[in-house]
Amino acid sequence: MRIKTGIGLKAVSMLLLALMGLLSPACAPTTTSNVAVGQITDGEEGQGLEKDYIIKDKALAGRIDVLDVKARLTGKFLEGLAMVHNRKKRTVDFEYKFAWFDDSGFPVESNVSHWTPDRLYGKESRWIRALCPKPGATGFKVMIRAPHPIER
């Protein structure tokens, strides 16, 4: 009888551990996944861009592509765009954030730069955009990551 109870407890423990293992990826904080950098190089029109992609989160990087990055000056303000594409048929939720920098590479702080939740339906491609509300920005970086909300 004792042996049976022991096996039962062991089985329950293993089941709990397996469940924890299954649940943990969903609860684990994710890091920045895709980073795209756009820099105006062809004068004020901003047609030419130096592009750079850094992929840190392979799970999301396998689902979302950054196909293009554009920048233009609207008056004194730099406007950045990034074309994001969902490779898969399933809907994917993500967050993005734009960071701005000047000629010297120093960050241009903006109090409307925050993580924005968004969603791409299956195979959808769409531009995500932002404007740096301070003059002086000449380049930007758009960061894309898996949802990482503050929740209960």
Place this chain on the structure above:
Amino acid sequence: MKPGTNAPALVLVLVLACCTCGCRSKVRYGDATAVETVTEDFGSTDLQMIAKKMVDSLLTSPAIRQSHRPVLLVSSIKNKTAEHIDTKAITDKIRTTLIQSGKVQFTAAETRPEIADELAYQRDSGYVDQATRKEAGRQVGADFLLTGEITSITKERDRLKDVYYKITMNLVNLETGLIDWAEEKEIRKDRKRPLVGW
């Protein structure tokens, strides 16, 4: 006394210690720019998304781009939702960002009584050097009035609750009375309660 007599007491102490450690609340500083989904109610992420959309649109609008540092007056955003929303927090964020852009100026409408008091004090109290006294009647008149309203539609059925917010903002030309710029932002959020729990 036999060894092990105090075992129950020791177990009790250990249990209490574990409970105390387990129940201790933890305070941490968080990322103010992170997405917040604690509840489906209006939250910081909604405020940030609204401010960003309005600032982006306003700074690229012909009404602002074609004027030389126009003077704006912020009116309150009417809250037509069923929940309490601090709409001043929205207008404050928009105003701060626009001022930092250097593209527009704002009149301090909410501090008018204090300004009037201070000007009267400078003029009448006898304590202020008259050479440094600020004259009344030199305030700059606003060119535009920034106004808006926020509405919501909430639907709930079984375990699903859907909330839709729409905020509309207008820039009214005070000389002509025309709306020179308008923008809206829609936000949809839903919450599905689990079968067990809340």
